[in-house]
Amino acid sequence: MAIQHPSTLRKGRGATYDPPNRFAPTHSEAIDDGWWQEEASPRIATQVRDEPTKSALSWNRSPDLPFDRSLNPYRGCEHGCIYCYARPSHAYWDLSPGLDFETRLIARTGLVERLREEFCKPGYVCRPISLSGNTDCYQPIEAERRTTRAVLELLLECRHPVTLVTKSALILRDLDILSELAEHRLVRVFVSLTSLDDNLKRTLEPRTASPKARLRVMSELNTAGVPVGSLISPVIPGLTDHELERLLEAASRAGARTASWMLLRLPREVAPLFEDWLTTHYPERATKVMSLMRQCRGGETYDSRFGKRMSGEGVFAELLAQRFRKASRRLGLNERTELGLDCESFRPPHAQGDLFG
Known part of the structure; x- marks a missing residue:
């Protein structure tokens, strides 16, 4: 694979x-013209800007998703997972998905x-x-902003149900609220597991919780009565697929119910980003x-068709599905x-300024 851009490893990214x-x-491309140039710093500080919220909920009609509405307190993600399907959305704010x-x-x-x-x-349906x-x-960023x-x-005040997916141990900070939501049958949590290999995790998902910490999250949530499941995602053929059964076993031991x-x-841009990451960190496996x-x-790097984009098709994809079902x-x-x-x-809550609520 020919790389048409300078690749630089940056700690924690x-x-x-x-x-x-x-x-x-227009697009610009860096080239080496022979003149001395200062090398880019191996570290990049995180920058945060505020954006006033016009509407809270995002709506979808995808048959692949078990929900029709979602809420995202932040755009972009400091976890830095190289495979993140949300990366292309950053282009809508005139920023790079990289x-x-x-x-x-x-x-x-x-x-809120x-x-x-x-x-x-009046027409809101729960x-x-x-x-x-x-x-x-x-x-x-949630540790400081506390928006979640x-x-x-x-949601607890309104008795509104919610599902959460996370790779972070920070969720345990809110165990008091989650436990109360669970008492009213209003919450389910899914902890994403990708690999049990700490070394792989450090480059694949650099600022996420360690595999051990995620299993601890599942255990503590389960002990507190919060229904918890595991999302084995993404399964990467040739890199993490051999861990599928072990991930499920670890999740089950930690208290996962589903x-x-x-x-x-x-x-979109995730394909070249992932290929470059592979070539940089695992050149012997990239092909x-x-x-x-x-x-x-x-035959393509991506298939956006409903019913196929989450699970793929063909012999290898079906083998993965069979292994998952059996385990x-x-x-x-x-x-x-x-x-x-x-x-x-x-x-429904009392609207702010409602003198008669």
């Missing part, structure tokens, strides 16, 4: 470069107030909200990994009968 913004009218995605974040202000207003609309539908609501906690407090899996997705991915995607059945995952989240107890 996933992407090795910034691909151009696909909406920009290093910009993980170093130039946008914090949404007034989010807008959500309160949306709950008060169904579970997915937190972290795009980027992790418990990424490091404020959202959970409003499990699901998802094949690596490489939409095999991309070959297997294309086998699962009809889940053996471990008793996805077999426990659980009541759905309670959507009947929702009570």
